[in-house]
Amino acid sequence: xxxxxxxxxxxxxxxxxxxxxxxxxxxxxxxxxxxxxxxxxxxxxxxxxxxxxxxxxxxxxxxxxxxxxxxxxxxxxxxxxxxxxxxxxxxxxxxxxxxxxxxxxxxxxxxxxxxxxxxxxxxxxxxxxxxxxxxxxxxxxxxxxxxxxxxxxxxxxxxxxxxxxxxxxxxxxxxxxxxxxxxxxxxxxxxxxxxxxxxxxxxxxxxxxxxxxxxxxxxxxxxxxxxxxxxxxxxxxxxxxxxxxxxxxxxxxxxxxxxxxxxxxxxxxxxxxxxxxxxxxxxxxxxxxxxxxxxxxxxxxxxxxxxxxxxxxxxxxxxxxxxxxxxxxxxxxxxxxxxxxxxxxxxxxxxxxxxxxxxxxxxxxxxxxxxxxxxxxxxxxxxxxxxxxxxxxxxxxxxxxxxxxxxxxxxxxxxxxxxxxxxxxxxxxxxxxxxxxxxxxxxxxxxxxxxxxxxxxxxxxxxxxxxxxxxxxxxxxxxxxxxxxxxxxxxxxxxxxxxxxxxxxxxxxxxxxxxxxxxxxxxxxxxxxxxxxxxxxxxxxxxxxxxxxxxxxxxxxxxxxxxxxxxxxxxxxxxxxxxxxxxxxxxxxxxxxxxxxxxxxxxxxxxxxxxxxxxxxxxxxxxxxxxxxxxxxxxxxxxxxxxxxxxxxxxxxxxxxxxxxxxxxxxxxxxxxxxxxxxxxxxxxxxxxxxxxxxxxxxxxxxxxxxxxxxxxxxxxxxxxxxxxxxxxxxxxxxxxxxxxxxxxxxxxxxxxxxxxxxxxxxxxxxxxxxxxxxxxxxxxxxxxxxxxxx
Amino acid sequence: xxxxxxxxxxxxxxxxxxxxxxxxxxxxxxxxxxxxxxxxxxxxxxxxxxxxxxxxxxxxxxxxxxxxxxxxxxxxxxxxxxxxxxxxxxxxxxxxxxxxxxxxxxxxxxxxxxxxxxxxxxxxxxxxxxxxxxxxxxxxxxxxxxxxxxxxxxxxxxxxxxxxxxxxxxxxxxxxxxxxxxxxxxxxxxxxxxxx
Numbered sequence: 001x002x003x004x005x006x007x008x009x010x011x012x013x014x015x016x017x018x019x020x021x022x023x024x025x026x027x028x029x030x031x032x033x034x035x036x037x038x039x040x041x042x043x044x045x046x047x048x049x050x051x052x053x054x055x056x057x058x059x060x061x062x063x064x065x066x067x068x069x070x071x072x073x074x075x076x077x078x079x080x081x082x083x084x085x086x087x088x089x090x091x092x093x094x095x096x097x098x099x100x101x102x103x104x105x106x107x108x109x110x111x112x113x114x115x116x117x118x119x120x121x122x123x124x125x126x127x128x129x130x131x132x133x134x135x136x137x138x139x140x141x142x143x144x145x146x147x148x149x150x151x152x153x154x155x156x157x158x159x160x161x162x163x164x165x166x167x168x169x170x171x172x173x174x175x176x177x178x179x180x181x182x183x184x185x186x187x188x189x190x191x192x193x194x195x196x197x198x199x200x201x202x203x204x205x206x207x208x209x210x211x212x213x214x215x216x217x218x219x220x221x222x223x224x225x226x227x228x229x230x231x232x233x234x235x236x237x238x239x240x241x242x243x244x245x246x247x248x249x250x251x252x253x254x255x256x257x258x259x260x261x262x263x264x265x266x267x268x269x270x271x272x273x274x275x276x277x278x279x280x281x282x283x284x285x286x287x288x289x290x291x292x293x294x295x296x297x298x299x300x301x302x303x304x305x306x307x308x309x310x311x312x313x314x315x316x317x318x319x320x321x322x323x324x325x326x327x328x329x330x331x332x333x334x335x336x337x338x339x340x341x342x343x344x345x346x347x348x349x350x351x352x353x354x355x356x357x358x359x360x361x362x363x364x365x366x367x368x369x370x371x372x373x374x375x376x377x378x379x380x381x382x383x384x385x386x387x388x389x390x391x392x393x394x395x396x397x398x399x400x401x402x403x404x405x406x407x408x409x410x411x412x413x414x415x416x417x418x419x420x421x422x423x424x425x426x427x428x429x430x431x432x433x434x435x436x437x438x439x440x441x442x443x444x445x446x447x448x449x450x451x452x453x454x455x456x457x458x459x460x461x462x463x464x465x466x467x468x469x470x471x472x473x474x475x476x477x478x479x480x481x482x483x484x485x486x487x488x489x490x491x492x493x494x495x496x497x498x499x500x501x502x503x504x505x506x507x508x509x510x511x512x513x514x515x516x517x518x519x520x521x522x523x524x525x526x527x528x529x530x531x532x533x534x535x536x537x538x539x540x541x542x543x544x545x546x547x548x549x550x551x552x553x554x555x556x557x558x559x560x561x562x563x564x565x566x567x568x569x570x571x572x573x574x575x576x577x578x579x580x581x582x583x584x585x586x587x588x589x590x591x592x593x594x595x596x597x598x599x600x601x602x603x604x605x606x607x608x609x610x611x612x613x614x615x616x617x618x619x620x621x622x623x624x625x626x627x628x629x630x631x632x633x634x635x636x637x638x639x640x641x642x643x644x645x646x647x648x649x650x651x652x653x654x655x656x657x658x659x660x661x662x663x664x665x666x667x668x669x670x671x672x673x674x675x676x677x678x679x680x681x682x683x684x685x686x687x688x689x690x691x692x693x694x695x696x697x698x699x700x701x702x703x704x705x706x707x708x709x710x711x712x713x714x715x716x717x718x719x720x721x722x723x724x725x726x727x728x729x730x731x732x733x734x735x736x737x738x739x740x741x742x743x744x745x746x747x748x749x750x751x752x753x754x755x756x757x758x759x760x761x762x763x764x765x766x767x768x769x770x771x772x773x774x775x776x777x778x779x780x781x782x783x784x785x786x787x788x789x790x791x
Numbered sequence: 792x793x794x795x796x797x798x799x800x801x802x803x804x805x806x807x808x809x810x811x812x813x814x815x816x817x818x819x820x821x822x823x824x825x826x827x828x829x830x831x832x833x834x835x836x837x838x839x840x841x842x843x844x845x846x847x848x849x850x851x852x853x854x855x856x857x858x859x860x861x862x863x864x865x866x867x868x869x870x871x872x873x874x875x876x877x878x879x880x881x882x883x884x885x886x887x888x889x890x891x892x893x894x895x896x897x898x899x900x901x902x903x904x905x906x907x908x909x910x911x912x913x914x915x916x917x918x919x920x921x922x923x924x925x926x927x928x929x930x931x932x933x934x935x936x937x938x939x940x941x942x943x944x945x946x947x948x949x950x951x952x953x954x955x956x957x958x959x960x961x962x963x964x965x966x967x968x969x970x971x972x973x974x975x976x977x978x979x980x981x982x983x984x985x986x987x
Contacts, residue, residue, distance in 0.1 A: 327957070327973035334969045342970065343961060392959060392972065395888050397824055441819035451818050486817040490851055492880065494817050540852035548854075563853045617856040619827050619848050621976035 023068040025373075027088055027095075031060045031076060034098035034109065035685065036645060038591035040078055043099070048073040048085070059516060071303045086110045087232055089301070121464055122473045122509030122523040123207025124585050124598055131743070133752040133784035135196035136242030136251040137272060140224060143196055147204055148655040149598065149639035150222075151674040154768040155189035157277055157777060158289045158318040159356070162192075163767065164206065165600060166635045166659040166673050167219030170532050175213060175223045177310060179364055179381040182409030182435055185216075186449070186534040189769070193360035193385065195293035195314040197253050197270040200227035206598060206639075208525030208581040211460055211475040211507040214431055218527040218579040218604060219635075226310075229257055229264035229299045236790040242752075246780035247288070248347070249274030262301055269294040275349040276319075279775035280762040282340035286322040288351045291315065304371060310364040318358070319351040324773045325392050328621040329710040332544050332772065336710070336729055341774045353398060359386040373419030383409040397444050404440040405449075409433065426463035432456070437533075448542070449533045450487025450495070456480070462507065469513040473523075476506045481530055487537055487566075489552075495566040497551075501530040501576055522584040530576045535608050535628050539563070543769075544728075546618075546625040547610055550574055553627055559722070561613060561627070575630065579604040592645040599638045607633035609663070609670070612720050615713060622713050624720060632664040653681045660703065666723040668705065672767050675701035675731070688746040694739040701731040701766050732771055735763035752784040826851050827885050829877040830975055832862065832953070834870040834941070842870070846977050851880070862951060862981040867908070869942045871926065874898065874953065876975065889937060893929035895959045898936025899968040903949025906983065909942040916954060919967035933962060948982035 031043040039060025046053035047064065049072070056062045074095075077083040081099040088095065095110050126147055135143060141160030144150045151163040164172050174181040174192050184190045202224060205213075209221035235258040242251045253270035272291040277284045295312035323341025326332045335342065364381040385408075388401035415429030435454040439447040462475030483499040509523030531550060538549040551567040551574075581602040588595040610626040637659035645651045661673045676699045683692035705725045738758040744751040760779040764771040828851050834842040842864060848857035864870060876885035889896045900923050901916035910922035924941070925934035936955075958971030 325972055327971075328976055330976065331971075331973050338969075392957070393825070394885075394957065394974075395892055398959075402825070438816060439818040441821070444822050444824040446821055446823050447818045451816055453815070484815065486815065488818055488820070490853070490880075492820055492823065496817075546852050546854075553854075561854050563850065614854055616852075616854045617848075618852065619830055619846060619857065619975055619977055620973055625854055 023066050025067040025069070026063060026065045027067065027074070028061065028063040029095040029097060031056045031062065031078070031097045031099060034100045036591055036648060040081070040099060043076055043078040043081075043097075046075045046077075048075055069303065084110070087230075089303075120205060120207060120209060120212050120462065120473065120475075120507065120509075120523070120525075121471055122511045122521045123205050123209060123507065123525060124521065124523070124583050125203055125205045127201055127203040129201055130199050131750075131752075133240065133242065133743075133750060133786060135199060136240070136253075136784050137244045137247070137249045137274065137782065138196050140192055140194040140196045140199060143199060144202060144204065144222065147202070148641050148657045149206060149637075149659075150204060151657075151677075151767055153188060153672060154765070154770070156284075156287060156321050156324070156768070156770045158287060159189045159191045159320070161188070161190070162222055163674065164204065164220035164222070165602060165637060166661045166670075167602075170216050170529055171218040173209065173213050173217040173221045175221060177224065177226055177312075177362065177364065178366065178379060178413070179362060179383065180214065180409075180411055180433060182383045182407055182411075182433075183360070183385050184387055184405060184407065186532040189356075190387065191318075193314055193316060193358045194224055195270065195291070195295075195312065197251070197272075198226045198268065198293065198295055198312065199224045201225040206600065207509075207523045207583040208505075208507065208527040208579060208602075210505045210527035211462060211477040211525060214433070214458055215456065215479055215481065215503070215527070216529045218529060218577070218581070219602070226295065226297065227266065229259060229266040229297055231259040231264045231299070231301050232261060233257065233259035233264065234791050236788060238786055238788045240784065240786035242782065242784035244274070244780055244782045246756075246777060247274040247277040248349075249289075251784075259299075264299045264301065266297040267295065273349065276347050278347075278778045279340075280760050280778040281775065282344055283347055284321050284774055285341075285343055285345045285348075286319045286352055286355070288319045288349055290317040290351065304369065306368040306370075308364075308366040308368075310362070310366070312360075312362045314358075314360045316356070316358045317351055318356045320354040320356070321770055321774060322352070322354075324770055325354055326544050329544065329623065329713050330621060332728060333710040333714065335773050339774070353390045353392050355390050357386075357388040357390070357401075360384070375417040377413070377415050377417075379411075379413045381409075381411045383407075383411075385409070400442060400444055402443055402445050403448055404443050405437060406440055407435060407437045409435045423466045424463060425466070426461065428461045429459070431458045431460075446488050446490065446492060448538060448540075450485040450537055452483060452485040452533055454484075455482045471511045473510065474506070474508045476504065479503045479505070479528070483530070483533075485533060485537070489566050490539055490563075497568045499530070499569055503528045503576060503578075517588050517590050519587045519589070520585065521587075522582070524580065524582045527579045527581065528576050531574050531608060536574070537566070538628070541623070544623075545610075546616060546623045548625065548627050550628045575606045577604060577606045577608055577630070594641075594643040596641040597638065598640075600636065602635040604633040604635070606630040607663075609633075609725075611666075611723055611725055613722055614720050622716075624708075624713060631666060633661065633670070634664055635659060635661045649686060650682070650684050653683075655679045655681075662703075663725070666725075668723070668725055669703045671705055671725060671727055673701060673703070674767050675699045675734070688744055690743040690745075692741045694741070696737045696739070697734070698737075698763075698765075699734040704731040704766075729772055731766050732764035735761055737761055737763070748788040748790070750784075750786040750788075752782070754782040754784075756780045756782070822881050822883070824878065824881065824883060826878050826880060827876045827975060828857075829879050830953070830977055831875045831877070832979070833873045833875065834862070834864060835873070836865070836868050836870050839865065839868065844979060846979070847879075859977070859979060862979050863986070864941075864943050864981065864983050866943050866946045866983050866985060869909075869940060872939045872941055874937055874955075876955075886937065889935075889955070893927075893935045894931055894933075895957060895962060896929075896974075897934060897956055897958060897962055897966070898939070899923075899954040899956065900936075900939070901950075901952040901954075902981065903947060903951075906944060906947045906949050906951075906981065907941055908944045909940075914952070916952065916968045919965060929962075931962075933964060943983045946983050946985070948980075948984070950978050951981040952976070952978040 031040045043056045071089040074086045139160040205221040209217040238255040240253045251272040255268040257266040277287040293314040300307040322343035361384040366379040369376040389403040412432040417427045433456040458479040460477035464473040481501040505526040507525035511521040583600040586597045640656040642654045679696040681694040708726045740755045742753045762775045832844045844860040844862045846859040901914040904913040915921040926938040927935045955975035956971040
């Protein structure tokens with residue numbers, strides 16, 4: 001495999017580096033009003049320094065042709081608007097220029113196409129810019145929630161994992177800063193260790209993104225991008241601070257940036273300290289957190305190439321609700337019935353057990369080479385991920401983590417985007433990823449997952465063809481994966497295993513502009529993932545269930561279970577999970593009405609899940625036990641987003657997301673699928689002020705598994721219907737939340753006042769594991785200020 | 792330009808090969824200290840034979856149920872009950888750990904109503920203030936329960952439940968069996984009868 005990659009690389013290196021440059025370059029873009037988003041016709045676009053220019057058409061589009069340089073300054077002007085100068089280079093193909101009227105406080109801005117020019121065009125990618133104050137006190141997962149179709153699966157407010165169309169963890173790929181985020185993705189309570197204060201842009205690919213981004217993208221792909229260092233920019237410092245009443249959390253940040261003509265740099269640092277959070281009626285004891293992160297980012301820029309270095313560090317201590325610790329089913333039964341939760345105490349910043357401590361370091365070097373409209377991107381990244389989980393244990397073991405893992409990951413991504421020729425456009429790429437995961441000795445408990453080394457290599461190619469108003473797109477990918485696992489079974493005996501997987505995936509789609517208002521698109525893509533180590537090897541009690549991984553149990557012909565040995569691929573071959581996802585979009589874009597309707601159907605074969613299999617009596621009392629198994633699953637739903645601009649000042653936005661998920665083999669629902677969610681936001685802009693009011697309605701999840709209360713197991717009334725999944729508690733009832741927000745931006749000042757859960761409603765969230773133990777968050781008032789200093 | 796690109800690419804390829812061969816470490820042998828797989832009750836009568844009863848869960852968190860002895864006591868006798876817990880995988884004595892952390896632990900008992908002459912009633916699982924004769928206490932003067940005394944009645948058969956709760960920071964004069972996390976919860980069959 002490595003040989004193929006090498007040949008491919010050398011092949012790439014030889015391509016297109018010798019051609020002469022001629023005056024054939026073009027720049028196209030669009031000019032809009034920053035407030036109404038209406039196209040501005042007859043705006044003047046001039047190339048600085050040379051006598052060349054054009055004006056925009058009725059729909060605001062412009063195109064400059066026969067340019068000699070790919071890198072230049074554009075000056076955009078329009079009567080009644082503030083004139084704007086934009087530095088243009090090859091990284092950003094299609095600038096959207098948002099002009100501000102003379103009389104308003106806002107400055108015009110340029111929104112550039114994402115740096116990633118190799119994205120899937122037909123797979124419903126959505127992006128969102130994070131306002132710098134939005135991230136204060138939040139998690140990276142929280143920031144995604146405003147995109148319809150994205151939910152979070154949580155274990156309390158500090159452990160938040162994004163969920164796309166009902167799927168999460170190993171089924172949603174997270175790309176941080178262009179690098180596949182390497183972490184203990186298998187754990188439902190392992191939130192991605194990404195500093196929310198560093199995120200500038202969020203992108204979500206709702207279609208199956210495997211062909212472009214690699215295995216595990218069954219539900220979708222989430223891309224977190226930091227702000228890029230900008231060239232030709234004076235030394236700028238930005239200091240910010242935020243405070244939240246709920247949790248009394250304080251966040252501070254400092255960002256510095258500077259750019260000369262050929263070199264730009266950016267550095268930042270931020271920290272958060274949060275105490276115990278509060279539900280409407282009581283404290284959530286031990287839910288504080290501490291976070292600290294910094295990053296340094298440099299960009300060395302030449303007309304034909306660009307070299308980028310990046311490093312970041314993020315350190316977290318995350319408290320977990322004290323009352324969520326249970327030893328057996330009776331404890332769980334007590335906990336479900338007890339409000340406030342056990343161990344509830346007065347407010348404190350102290351974080352005790354249970355808690356998680358994580359560190360994530362990322363080093364990256366990236367080169368982009370641009371020659372005769374060929375673009376080659378090569379990137380290497382090193383990640384180090386540490387995770388320690390502290391539980392409530394006996395004696396001195398309280399000071400020891402019960403899970404202590406160190407993960408090193410190396411990733412190499414190389415892609416080549418060839419120039420558009422005869423309406424053909426496309427990209428070829430290779431990806432290589434190596435992970436080395438080790439248990440750190442000294443936990444005084446047998447490791448929950450084995451040590452492993454995992455090598456993944458993939459080659460992909462995606463091409464598109466544009467004919468008239470229609471773009472067709474097709475792509476294919478080959479992946480190879482090798483896993484070497486070494487662990488300890490329950491008798492502390494060593495087991496070893498090696499595993500190899502191969503897979504081919506494809507994507508096919510089209511995008512059609514029906515007229516200047518309506519666009520439709522459709523994409524069909526396949527995705528896959530091999531079983532992860534916890535699905536293969538987990539054994540024993542985890543939280544309040546006992547579970548056995550696929551290779552830790554055997555069933556005889558009578559269905560009787562035995563867990564005496566550790567199996568391997570020859571005893572019990574495990575097929576990879578394979579998904580095929582169809583996604584479509586119907587989009588209307590006009591100045592005062594934007595509509596997006598996105599239906600999808602995702603069919604997953606050999607879907608990994610756990611199912612109850614029996615009840616075991618232990619010295620701690622009885623437990624239902626679960627086995628890891630595979631089934632066929634269907635996830636289907638629709639996301640709707642409607643934005644209406646009522647006037648220059650007022651606008652409304654409505655969102656709806658619904659997902660229906662079912663186990664096709666056993667004809668039953670899955671646990672923790674987000675219920676129907678509807679929201680309506682009304683906002684008003686007045687000079688430097690923007691206010692909005694959001695009401696959010698979440699229904700009960702009616703399509704939920706049956707309920708067996710823990711007490712039924714204790715009274716030995718419960719019987720396990722073997723494939724039949726169940727929940728210990730009924731899905732929480734529906735609720736309506738109101739949020740209010742005031743933003744201010746003037747000159748160098750930015751301010752934010754936000755009130756979440758305005759009415760102090762008590763509610764529980766179905767996708768939060770803590771729903772068994774406590775209410776969700778009470779009213780929170782968040783204040784944030786940023787000041788920009790520029791020399 | 793061409794040269795620079797090639798240097799860069801060859802740098803990447805080198806890294807690719809360098810890191811291709813990783814370590815093959817096996818996780819170290821940890822002392823498994825989480826499990827209590829054997830619990831033994833030792834009833835020492837004021838006169839006569841000591842009664843032992845053992846509950847042993849050979850497969851730990853595995854799916855098989857544990858083996859458990861029935862307890863047979865003689866009528867009208869006072870017994871001192873000591874409870875011992877073990878982790879047989881590591882031959883680790885849990886009893887001493889509990890003793891060391893007496894301020895965080897407490898045993899609770901439930902039994903068929905009026906099975907014993909003393910304590911009477913049905914034990915303190917349902918109500919902390921109900922009678923159980925604790926013979927030991929922690930540093931704060933609260934009962935622990937590794938040692939208790941029991942006087943049998945004239946004869947009965949029923950169940951005897953022993954619960955060990957871990958109550959770090961929450962053990963108090965009034966904290967009951969619903970407080971804290973469960974370390975042990977075993978229900979035994981108990982009969983009080985004249986031996987054959």
